[in-house]
Amino acid sequence: xxxxxxxxxxxxKMANLCEFSGKKLLASxxxxxxxxxxATTVDEVATAFREIGxxxxxxxxxxxxxxxxxxxxxxxxxxxATNLAGSMFGMDIASHEVKQILLEEVADIATECxxxxxxxxxxxxxxxxxxxxxxxDVEEISQQDPSQMIFKPIPFxxxxxxxFLKETIGHLPLVSDKMLDTIQLxxxxxxxxxxxxxxxxxxxxxxDGDIIALDxxxxxxDSSIYRQEQLEGEIAPEIxxxxxxRASRSGLKYIELEGNVGVIANGAGLTMTSxxxxxxxxxxxxxxxxxxxEAYTKSREALEILLQNPNVKSILVNFCGxxxxxxxxxxxxxxxxxxxxxxxxxxxxxxxxGYLEAIAMVREELNLEPYDxxxxxxxxAVEAAG
Amino acid sequence: xxxxKQHRVLxxxxxxxxxxxxxxxxxxxxxxxxxxxxxxxxxxxxxxLPVYASASxxxxxxxxxxxxxxxxxxxxxxxxxxACEAGAKVIICLTEHIPVQDVMEMITIARLNGTQIIGPxxxxxxxxxxxxxxxxxxxxxxxxxxxxxGVISRSGSxxxxxxxxxxxxxxxxxxxxxxxxDPIIGTDTREALKHLYEDEKTKxxxxxxxxxxxxxxxxxxxxxxxxKPVVAFIAGKSSPEGKKMGHAGAIVSGNSGxxxxxxxxxxxxxxxxxxIPSQVPGLLKSNDELRLQ
Numbered sequence: 022x023x024x025x026x027x028x029x030x031x032x033x034k035m036a037n038l039c040e041f042s043g044k045k046l047l048a049s050x051x052x053x054x055x056x057x058x059x060a061t062t063v064d065e066v067a068t069a070f071r072e073i074g075x076x077x078x079x080x081x082x083x084x085x086x087x088x089x090x091x092x093x094x095x096x097x098x099x100x101x102a103t104n105l106a107g108s109m110f111g112m113d114i115a116s117h118e119v120k121q122i123l124l125e126e127v128a129d130i131a132t133e134c135x136x137x138x139x140x141x142x143x144x145x146x147x148x149x150x151x152x153x154x155x156x157x158d159v160e161e162i163s164q165q166d167p168s169q170m171i172f173k174p175i176p177f178x179x180x181x182x183x184x185f186l187k188e189t190i191g192h193l194p195l196v197s198d199k200m201l202d203t204i205q206l207x208x209x210x211x212x213x214x215x216x217x218x219x220x221x222x223x224x225x226x227x228x229d230g231d232i233i234a235l236d237x238x239x240x241x242x243d244s245s246i247y248r249q250e251q252l253e254g255e256i257a258p259e260i261x262x263x264x265x266x267r268a269s270r271s272g273l274k275y276i277e278l279e280g281n282v283g284v285i286a287n288g289a290g291l292t293m294t295s296x297x298x299x300x301x302x303x304x305x306x307x308x309x310x311x312x313x314x315e316a317y318t319k320s321r322e323a324l325e326i327l328l329q330n331p332n333v334k335s336i337l338v339n340f341c342g343x344x345x346x347x348x349x350x351x352x353x354x355x356x357x358x359x360x361x362x363x364x365x366x367x368x369x370x371x372x373x374x375g376y377l378e379a380i381a382m383v384r385e386e387l388n389l390e391p392y393d394x395x396x397x398x399x400x401x402a403v404e405a406a407g
Numbered sequence: 408x409x410x411x412k413q414h415r416v417l418x419x420x421x422x423x424x425x426x427x428x429x430x431x432x433x434x435x436x437x438x439x440x441x442x443x444x445x446x447x448x449x450x451x452x453x454x455x456l457p458v459y460a461s462a463s464x465x466x467x468x469x470x471x472x473x474x475x476x477x478x479x480x481x482x483x484x485x486x487x488x489x490a491c492e493a494g495a496k497v498i499i500c501l502t503e504h505i506p507v508q509d510v511m512e513m514i515t516i517a518r519l520n521g522t523q524i525i526g527p528x529x530x531x532x533x534x535x536x537x538x539x540x541x542x543x544x545x546x547x548x549x550x551x552x553x554x555x556x557g558v559i560s561r562s563g564s565x566x567x568x569x570x571x572x573x574x575x576x577x578x579x580x581x582x583x584x585x586x587x588x589d590p591i592i593g594t595d596t597r598e599a600l601k602h603l604y605e606d607e608k609t610k611x612x613x614x615x616x617x618x619x620x621x622x623x624x625x626x627x628x629x630x631x632x633x634x635k636p637v638v639a640f641i642a643g644k645s646s647p648e649g650k651k652m653g654h655a656g657a658i659v660s661g662n663s664g665x666x667x668x669x670x671x672x673x674x675x676x677x678x679x680x681x682x683i684p685s686q687v688p689g690l691l692k693s694n695d696e697l698r699l700q
Contacts, residue, residue, distance in 0.1 A: 140507050142590050142620050145514050177515045215506055244480065245506035278647065289588060290562020290617060293642040298683050300645040309646065341571070343530045343563035344425075344501075344542035373567045374544045394575075395568060396685050 036241035037083035041123045042255040043237030047221075050210045052203055053233045057125035066106040069124040070099050076124045078105050082117035083257035085158075085238065090114045095127070116260050128235055132195055133223035135162065135170075136204060138211040140218070140242070144174040147211065149181075149204070153195050155223035181208040195226060203232045214252065215245030264329055271322040273312065280305025281406045283333040283365075285323050285354070287312055287345040295339045298395060304403030307333045317345035320353030328363050335366045335405035339395055342373030351379035355386045366405040370398035408497050408523060409582050409606050410473070410532040412437060416540055417465055417495075419444045419486050420477030422453050429477070429542055430454050436546050438538040441469050444486075462486075462493035475531070475540050476500040480509075483527065487513040491520035499540050500526035500593070510591050517593060524593025525586065530563025533583040543567065543583060554579015556691065557603035559596060559626075560615035561588045565642055569615050569684050576688030581609040588617070596626040604633050611636040611691055614678070618643030619664040627676035638690040640681045641669055 038046075044054045058069035059081070070076065080092035087093050092114050096102035102124070112119045133155035141148035151171045154162050163170055173189045175181055186201045203224065211219045220238040227233060241252060261269065268275030274289075278296075282304045286292040289311055296306040307330055312323045327333060338354060340347040351371060358367070369391035371379045380391050392398035416433070420426040421443025431454055434440050442457045442465050449460035459465040462474060474490035476483060476498065483505050490498050498517065505513075505527050517524045525532065531541010536553040539545030543563055550570045556578050560566030566583060573580065584599045586592055594602075596614060603609045612630075616623040616639055623641065630637040644666040670680050679690045 140511070140591060142595075142622070143625070145591050145593075145595075146511050177511045212508065215508055217507065242507045244504040245508070248481070248506070276647070286564070288562050288564025290560070290565030290615065290642050291568055292564075293617065293646055294565050294568065294640075294684060296646065297642060297644045301683050306645060341564045341567040343544060343567050345564070372571050373547060373550060373564075376547070376549075394685065396683065 036243040036246060037257045038237075038239040038241065038252070038255055039081040039083050039121070039257050040079060040237050041081050041121070042252075043239035044234065045255075046210050046214055046239065047207075047234050047237055050206045052206050052210070053231060054237075055125040055128050055233060055235065057123050060106070060122050060124060061120060063103050063106050063110070066122060066124065067099060067103050070096065070102040073124055073126050076102070076126055078102065078109060079123045079125060080109055080112065080114060080119040081121035081123055082114045082119055084115040084117055086115050092119065117257075128225055128233055129227045129229075130223075130225050130235075131228045132226040133235075134195070134200070134226065135222045136207065136224050137218065137220040137222070138175070138208055138216070139220075141174060146177045147175040147208075149173045149175050149189065151190050151204075153193055155225075175208070179212060181205055197226075197230060197232075199230060199232050200226070203234075214239070215242045215249055216240065217242040264326055267329075268310070268322075268326050271319060271326070273310065273319055273323055273326065275323075275326055276309040277330065278306055278308055279332075280307045281332050281334040282402050283307045283310075283327045283330065283336040284339070285310055285312060285320065285327060285336065286339040287317060287342060287347075287350060291339060291341050295337060295395070295399070298399045299337065299403060302396070302400050302403045304399075304406055312345070312350060317350050318353065320350045321357040324354055324357045325361070328361065328365070333365065334407060335368070335402045337398055337402040338367060338369045338371075339398065340369075340371045340373065340376075340379065341395075342371075342375055344374075346375040347371050347373055348375035348378040348382070351382050355382050358387060366402075368392065368398040368402045368405070370395045408473075408525075408602060410534045410538050410540055412439060412534075412537040414472040414538065415439050415441045415470055416473045416475055416538075417442050417444060417462060417471040417490075418475045418477065419462075419490070421445065421456070422448050422451075422458060423477055425542070426477040427454065432546055433539060436539055438540060441471055444489075462489045462495065466493040471495065473497040473499060473540060476502055476526075478502055480505045484509045484512055487516050487524070491516055491522045495522050498522060498524045498526075498593070499529060499531055500524060500587075501529060501531060501541055502526070503528045503589075505589070507589070507591055510589065514591070514593050526589075526592060527587055528589040529585040529587035529592070530560075530566060531585050533580070535580050535582075541585060543585065549574060551583070552579035555581050555608060555610035557581050557584065557606065557609035557612040558615065559584045559586060559599045559603065559612065561586055561617050562615065562642070565615050565617075565640075565684070569613060569640060569687055572685050572687055573613070573691075576692075578688060578691065581606060590620065596622040597629050600626045600629055600637070604629075604635055609635065611638070613637075613687055613691070614639040615684075616641045616669070618646060618666050618669065621664065623669055624672045627673045627678050630678055631676040636691070637677075638679045638681065638687060639673055640684050640687055641666060641673075
């Protein structure tokens with residue numbers, strides 16, 4: 022079942038930097054990047070071309086599918102550059118509209134390598150990924166020859182040691198001292214900017230043995246945004262519906278789906294489970310909306326957002342309070358319900374912290390009987406949505 | 408570790424709103440809370456217990472086993488260093504939204520000191536009839552009863568629902584093991600499963616997992632080598648790909664971490680997977696000796 026209204030890219034919901042912003046971080050750390058200029062209009066493209074000459078036009082959208090979607094094109098003349106720019110601006114690449122184009126000088130490529138530093142859940146630390154077969158997808162390299170991909174956990178620290186790098190990749194024929202320098206600098210960029218992933222593909226070795234980062238993918242760990250002020254304004258905007266944006270502003274995590282059973286639950290795990298139960302009993306969830314954790318006092322805003330979605334035909338309120346007190350959450354819902362008087366059936370299931378007070382409130386204020394079991398509330402909500 | 412009645416617990420952030428509410432519930436339940444930490448309220452008493460400037464200060468006066476963190480994200484690294492140096496055997500870190508690279512550093516510090524970290528972003532541990540530490544309704548007897556089922560959960564709310572279903576069907580829990588919803592956690596599913604396998608009281612284990620990552624898959628590799636039954640529920644079957652579903656750990660990229668891939672991997676390793684939480688007791692029922700009474 023397709024649950025999302027739009028093709029959803031892995032990158033589209035994360036704190037992601039466009040290539041141009043990522044390269045600024047690389048350059049300020051001392052890593053070489055091609056000479057480039059950012060343009061937002063065809064006129065600016067022309068100005069940039071006069072300065073750079075024959076170049077590559079690269080659509081600045083935070084997704085990995087640019088090359089295959091026509092978002093990276095070579096231009097040898099001014100006319101070619103402006104024509105290409107004319108067709109690239111406004112283009113849709115994986116639901117991102119192209120608004121900026123980076124013009125870059127053509128690099129002198131002898132060899133393309135792949136390098137990434139990322140947070141690794143299994144080893145609970147940073148992971149170095151390296152290959153001398155760069156330029157294509159990691160998946161492609163792994164398929165063609167898995168032995169060409171080196172994965173090595175990096176001992177956590179402020180820097181990556183030379184000895185570690187020599188041991189890990191020093192034996193490879195193309196790896197020079199300059200390459201090791203560059204990877205040490207990349208680790209600095211990863212650490213000082215709280216990256217979740219820093220991927221350079223390709224990392225180019227030129228015919229004179231210089232090392233140049235030709236592309237840059239940077240995903241920020243979004244728990245770190247508060248201490249990465251230098252990245253403010255650099256983070257690519259998420260693709261969101263109007264309601265999703267409104268929810269974000271209220272500090273709520275809301276994702277619009279295609280179904281008609283509205284869901285309000287606390288905690289990510291229980292919210293996903295509520296959606297799964299709706300699907301299991303033959304219905305379709307209208308949304309993911311979580312009011313657990315620190316957002317458990319925001320049940321009123323949550324209900325208001327939910328009611329804005331015209332597809333919603335019934336509502337499931339499923340609370341299983343641990344940290345989130347069900348009495349506090351229920352009070353918000355009940356008060357808002359009495360004020361807004363929505364003409365939609367609602368079905369409650371309430372358990373956990375504060376449940377006795379919460380159930381009493383629903384009985385007294387709304388004249389409704391909460392279900393003891395989640396399954397019963399879900400079945401009723403699915404039936405009512407038709 | 409399995410939380411026991413005798414384990415002495417030091418609560419970081421005991422004087423805050425949540426620390427006070429949950430601290431009082433824990434003490435009422437029988438958890439052996441011995442004191443609290445808050446640098447600004449050192450020397451005071453709170454909930455009838457002494458408050459210290461740091462764990463190192465507390466360690467001069469008393470022994471403690473477990474440090475429980477009600478600590479803001481930016482302060483968790485320093486609190487970890489303090490707790491580890493003061494000799495904590497276990498840190499239960501409830502805090503959500505700690506920068507991931509700080510979590511990596513916390514885990515590195517803990518490893519050097521031989522301390523186990525549970526969490527971050529965990530709802531805590533409950534050993535029914537003995538003690539609870541965290542933000543789970545341990546005191547609610549519809550949800551928790553003494554018994555023989557070990558429950559591992561990334562999520563507090565889903566864990567609560569599964570525990571409720573167990574009690575409704577006549578089961579009880581040996582322990583609830585909240586491991587946390589973050590992508591990088593001190594004790595992962597596989598390690599928690601190992602602790603429950605080694606626990607004599609635990610006769611069967613329920614893994615409450617979520618889409619994203621490979622933690623449940625790795626745990627299933629261990630599950631196939633042990634003689635205790637393991638069943639699972641995996642949340643997120645109907646969640647769209649590529650979106651973070653509240654928990655930073657719950658994200659599907661490509662085929663990795665998808666519901667389908669996860670479920671078939673677990674089943675291949677002999678773990679039965681419930682479609683919805685209320686089916687979990689049924690999967691356990693074939694093991695009659697596990698029933699209460």
